[in-house]
C-alpha cells in the first residue's frame with residue numbers, strides 16, 4: 491500500500507505541460523521584415539519531449555518549413571538520432587545523416603531553414619560554440635533564406651521556453667514572440 495501511495499505522490503510532481511501549450515501554434519517576428527516564423531503544435535511537441543529536466547543529454551535536430559510569405563511555417567522537426575553525439579552540454583549531430591535528410595525533405599517540398607537543440611538551463615541563450623556553428627552552418631549549408639534559424643529549448647518543467655534567433659555570416663538577432 492505504501493508503495494502505491496508513493497507512486498501517486500510522484501505522479502503528482504511529474505513535470506506536465508499545460509495541455510493548451512501544445513495545441514496552439516507559436517509565432518515569432520523576423521527582424522527587419524514582415525515575415526513571421528510559425529511553429530505548428532507537432533514541432534513544439536518535439537521540442538517539449540526533449541527538454542533536459544532530469545539529467546538527460548542535449549538533443550536536437552533540423553527545422554523544415556514551407557513558405558507562404560510572409561509566413562514561414564515550420565512543419566517538420568527532426569528528433570535526435572541514435573548516431574548523434576549527446577552529452578549534458580553538447581550536441582553533435584550526425585551530419586552525414588542530416589545532409590541525406592535535407593535532400594529527402596526537399597524532394598517532398600520541405601525547405602531546410604535551421605536547427606534546434608536543448609540546453610540544461612531555464613532561460614537558454616546561445617553559447618560561443620552555438621554562435622560559431624551557426625555562422626559556419628549559414629556559410630556551408632544549402633538553405634533558401636538569407637538567414638539561418640536557431641532554436642534553443644530550455645528546461646522549465648511546466649512551459650516551453652524557447653530562444654529563437656536568425657543568423658547570417660556575421661550577425662544574429664533574437665526573434666520576438668507574437669503574443
Ligand SMILES: [Zn+2]
Pocket residue numbers: 607608609616617620642
Ligand atoms: Zn547550445
